[in-house]
Amino acid sequence: MSARRARGRRWRRIAFFVFLAVVAVLLVRYAASVDWPQVGATLAGYSALTLASAAALTVGSYLLYSCYDVAARRYARHHLPVPHVMAISLVAYAFSLNVGALVGGAGFRYRMYSHAGLGIGAISRIVAFTVSTNWIGYLLLAGAIFAMRAVAPPPQWGVDIGLLPWIGVAMLLAVGAYLGACRLSHGRVFHVRGHHLRLPSLPLALLQVAMAACNWSLMAWLLHLFMPPEVSYGTVLGTLLLAAVASAIAHIPAGIGVLEAVFLALLGHQVPAPQLLAALLAYRACYYLGPLLLAVAGYALLEARVRRAALAGEPVR
Template sequence: MGSFGKVLLSFRRLLPFLGIALFSVSIYVLVRELGRYTISDIASKVGEVPASRFVLAIFLTFLTYLNLTFYDLIASRRVGAKLKLSSTALASFIGYTFSKNIGFTVLSGTSVRFRLYGKAGVGGGKILAIIILNYLTFWLGFFALSGILFTLWPPVLQSAVRIPFGSLKAIGIASAGIYVLYMGVVSFRKRPFRIRGKSFSLPGRTFTLVQTSISILDWLLSAGVLFMLLPPEIVYLEVLGVFLLSQFAGLSSQVPGGLGVFEALTIVILSPTLQADTIVAALILFRIIFYLAPFLISLILFGINEFLFRSSRNSD
């Protein structure tokens, strides 16, 4: 193993401790901010969210999970897995709700996909390829969108997004650079890559653009849910910028659903613009609408699917 490999291995060993550190700091920030308000203060702020915006948040959540189906749909078509649309949609919905709420995607969303796709007759190699393509789709959209947003419109966001590490434009340039580099590789690299005697090919430019479009729509819709739950005086681009940064921190922590990390960073960034109790009320509703309600539905669907599968096997 070369020096780079040793550094990479050391970094991977530190990741669990990084997650613990992020979670600990986040809990401290949440306790500090929430200590200023009573439960009744926050409850009153929850009640101030207009019914129309609440309904729109639910509708955008539905569109978000509907759009997530296309992650699995294009990936399964790419690897040649012949699946019904209903099977793909079910595996996608349950897989994503599990990974979003439980965290540790390898043990949650990945396991669910192996179970559901396996029952549909898809081989393990193809299931793994679908999962890898899903990861790729997700991050392609993140780097493309954050590259555009933070590079072209940092002044619009800077009033709301006040971060203690460098400028937003630097983050945007780095994200755009990663995306452009990847696009260059898939556009001009025609030969397969070889690692330890195994070869693999990256998707082409057209497929990559489709992946990017689906993922960007995912980020836009998800941020729209939070935007609908916040006061109307804050603009969508500000919420989108905050959402990208906070979600990235939450996902990097590997804490289930980014719990605490996402909320804490959102409060820190938005508190100069909005009252903390208003932000907390919106985040509580967001957590219920975007995470917990879909998770409850997916648990019911997963249970029904398992029951029907076992019943059909017992009847054979």
């Protein structure tokens, strides 16, 4: 059985790299056909007010995301200082977006929280809480958008979207089921395959939904700033939510190529490709690359703090 599993993992790894190679070839072929001077002209045409607004939305979104870990502080029942928790969350989020959730979101949290003195159990609860927060808010927004048919494939696809509202309803029911389970569990610990699971209280679960839904909305608002005026906010939000799932399935760091492919497929009939690519590049610069540069510096500071505390024989604060 172990040999069979090993072969299965090997073939999945091969299939993944083949998939990456195909995506790379398609991206190169598409890039050769893009009017890059027009993309550059669109980027240069963004006003100072647009760029300032984008920076403000990015800061607001990252600060809101850091509150996931602050709320997880109560769920995991630890007492690290809130500023330290927010610093860890901000660094982890930037790395998660750019290098992947497993390495960035989980790996960096395990490293930095363990340096701060938390045990593996508490850190696992923090990671589980932040991941579930992100996706429960996603389900609420995506469910509402799909149920209202606010996003649809291009007309030339000829695809029947009659199933989409039902998928949206199922998502909303899943959110309701989660909240109901949190209300009924009363802090009870469940044992699933050797793992201990405790659902948050209903007020904490409602906070999860509100924070994540607001954060996804801010991300879409940021991207909408760079879009032509004829593209509605609801369309951008729905497309971004679809692209997020596609990126998660593809497991490509930063969703490179996937985000662009989804937007070009769904909005290419509505927005000229150079304008669409310029908007996506500006969004990536504001929400991915800029915060990553700051996160690298922040991580270096956190590590230096750990070393100083170790030399002094004091706990990290």
